[in-house]
């Protein structure tokens with residue numbers, strides 16, 4: 001496998017923009033405004049990629065639609081993290097035969113993480129003839145030329161070569177939100193946790209240049225963005241591939257010093273690389289939200305070793321202790337996997353005791369799903385499914401109790417929150433820690449920071465009222 005990052009040149013990006021113009025001209029000559037629909041699965045990285053796809057589509061003259069029915073282009077931006085996620089995509093892809101029958105000119109693409117799996121692109125080639133093209137995340141920047149190919153020839157477009165990965169700057173973007181935006185600071189992953197498919201489908205770790213990240217953040221803030229979430233599979237290893245002497249904490253500090261009223265969040269932090277320097281930096285700057293998503297995956301050091309996580313239970317707990325000592329108000333969230341191959345009943349208990357000890361505000365909980373090509377898929381897994389389901393239910397019950405207790409503790413306190421939208425008859429807002437608050441108010445408050453006094457709580461959210 002090629003392990004070198006491909007930096008796409010400005011000329012190459014311009015070449016793609018020329019395809020956008022040609023596609024635009026093609027539709028103009030037909031006197032039609034075409035429609036495009038992008039369906040996104042998976043994590044924020046895919047959401048961020050979909051915003052770029054919409055940008056390229058808009059540049060090519062497409063109006064962005066909110067359903068596949070009647071759309072001239074449909075893109076499925078997919079997730080490969082668990083088998084269930086893939087089954088859903090294949091189901092929905094199959095259903096597109098009907099929309100295409102009603103609109104035979106419809107062009108259908110599959111991209112994202114599933115497109116990086118050779119078995120998937122082969123299956124599409126053979127069994128899904130109504131799909132016009134497949135491109136992996138490394139080839140996202142080439143989408144305009146692929147679209148041109150399927151519009152102007154009968155050929156299907158497959159751009160799925162196995163590569164270390166690319167970085168393309170300057171692609172157009174249609175953001176789905178003006179207030180809260182994602183900024184990818186790096187792509188790919190080098191960690192090869194034994195259960196995880198991401199390094200295989202998203203390539204090696206590669207960082208954007210600090211000035212490119214800073215410029216994007218500056219532009220967003222100047223155009224009214226109030227919350228920036230920096231994205232990467234392992235943000236704490238930002239910069240290692242650049243050798244510029246800038247690490248993630250340095251980058252955060254630089255962004256935090258930009259002028260304007262905004263908050264910075266980031267995800268995801270790998271405990272292996274999270275440093276005291278990072279927590280000190282978070283503590284120092286008021287514009288960095290005191291919120292940390294720090295996946296632990298398991299509370300058992302033996303299981304963590306089998307997962308290739310490079311930290312043990314004690315090291316993880318020590319990190320959390322330090323982070324809480326410099327940021328007493330820190331809101332912690334995490335990811336955890338139940339039923340990793342060979343996880344014993346005692347090891348599962350260690351996961352529960354870790355949760356009790358840390359007391360997360362909320363958790364993303366997963367049952368282990370074997371992914372073909374990863375080492376864990378080949379490990380012996382004697383625990384019956386029913387037993388795993390039972391463990392999963394116990395874990396969720398424990399976390400729900402903790403979330404409820406923490407949320408109850410918020411009642412009576414006042415938080416500065418970003419009002420970010422409306423949900424039926426109430427406004428929604430987020431605390432600095434990222435907790436959802438519902439309260440009564442008028443739409444003119446959307447986009448402003450308000451002090452909100454918490455008056456009630458549930459497991460999942462808070463209710464409150466405006467306070468002086």
Ligand code: SAH
Nearest residue numbers: 195196233268295335336337366367368369
């Ligand atoms: N880069 C991030 C996680 C990305 S995937 C990190 O390392 O923290 C998001 C979460 O999906 C992971 O944290 C893990 O908990 C879960 N996950 C990944 N692969 C999985 C699998 N094969 N089965 C079940 N859960 C999985």
Ligand code: SF4
Nearest residue numbers: 189191192193196198
């Ligand atoms: Fe997957 Fe591990 Fe990389 Fe996260 S750090 S994306 S879990 S391999």
Ligand code: F3S
Nearest residue numbers: 042043079080081113
């Ligand atoms: Fe899924 Fe890819 Fe994200 S596998 S979780 S969309 S990086």
